[in-house]
Amino acid sequence: MNYTFHQLKIFLKVTQLKSITKAAEELHLTQPAVSIQLRNFQEQFEIPLTEVIGRQLYVTDFGTEIAKAAEKILDEVYAINYKTLAYKGQLAGRLKLSVVSTGKYIIPYFLSGFLKEHPGVELVLDVTNRSKVIESLENNEVDFSLVSVLPDQLQVERTELMPNKLYLIGYKEHELNNDAYDYNIFKELPLIYREPGSGTRQTMEKFIYKNLLPVRKKMELTSNEAVKQAVIAGLGFSIMPLIGIKNELINGELQIIKVEGFPIMSTWNLIWLKNKEFSPLADAYLNYLDQHKKQIISDKFSWYDEWGK
Structure with a gap:
């Protein structure tokens, strides 16, 4: 076997999104480039990893197992990179957020300054509907979630944004x-x-x-x-x-x-599971919000109070 880190990354993204087109968009690649890498990866296995029925892509049981292994491999590689940066004194790691669909209009402004200050930080941002946002939080798959309606079934802590x-x-x-x-x-x-x-x-x-x-x-x-x-x-x-x-x-x-x-x-809240143990990165991001959110609102959302009067 001679698969590459790039192929693992592409295959994992395709299995997560169940779409070559969407995977290409998220990875900033062309659709043919993703298709070629996916085919080259598949050729190294005798058992099918995916199948297409109609126009829908499905991941086989074997493909699901390979995707899990690929995710572990990629996480280990990322960890090596982050440890290298941390050893050099830079804040590094993956900051994972799930955001309700309307939240995509505000969350970038509360992230951009932090990411510019810390180029070693990789952002993983999932924009989806509220039920999936709460599910990812409940499963502890993310550091924070952005919602405008607090969940009833979870014990969470929060910081208000706007x-x-x-x-x-x-x-x-x-x-x-x-x-x-x-x-x-x-x-x-x-x-x-x-x-x-x-x-x-x-x-x-x-x-x-x-x-x-x-x-x-x-x-x-x-x-x-x-x-x-x-x-x-x-x-x-x-x-x-x-x-x-x-x-x-x-x-x-x-x-x-x-x-x-x-x-x-209502209020936009950044929430996290109660008693969650923060990584140094997540803790640093919360501190950043506490220090800068008022200025961000003043600079980026001054128009907000003018409409509807």
Whole structure:
């Protein structure tokens, strides 16, 4: 056998994402390059590692075992690199975070300065829906998770980052009154929902039930981007986090519909398992946030309080 570190890395990413295209995107490679390396890796085994049925890629049982071994090998190689940097006095290691999908609009700003200060740190960032974020935290697969709705079933500790504001939004051609509407407006507007398991969906439904809003559910979509495009196209209205619609508001593709009692408020929290033993890297990142988060909010999110007034 003569497989390379590069092939192991590609194979592991393909098995994690179940997609050559997605693996290529995450690894910043072309799809043909990933396909060639995957084929070269497969040729060293007599038993299939993956199979394609229709257009879906599946990992065989044997492939799953090889992927586990590949992950252990890669972790050991990374550990050697980190120990070398640590011996030279540099902070090094892998910082692992899971982030709810809307959190992708804020978390980079709370990471960029830290990563620039410590070039030996490798970031592993998983952006997914809330249920998977909580699952990865519960399994202790990550150092921290970013959520706007705290989990009920886990004992966690947290540090607050910034407010999360949700507004009722509509497409640009929808005519509005200057005054704020009361809750009766929900009798007229078909609402577009996020999928179950979404933090936005949970916050939205909690508000609806608490205030007995007479909503009309129009459809259910699996991402904030899909919801935005549906609203822009005039397919319905939605309640969405302000943080994810800045560009669409500036471009006039979306508009905030003023309603009494809005915005719905929650808080972006970075959370971790209670009594978790931090690595020096994770501890350093928390200290960085404590020292810099107010300045980051002032520098990067000064626009946040201007919308929806």
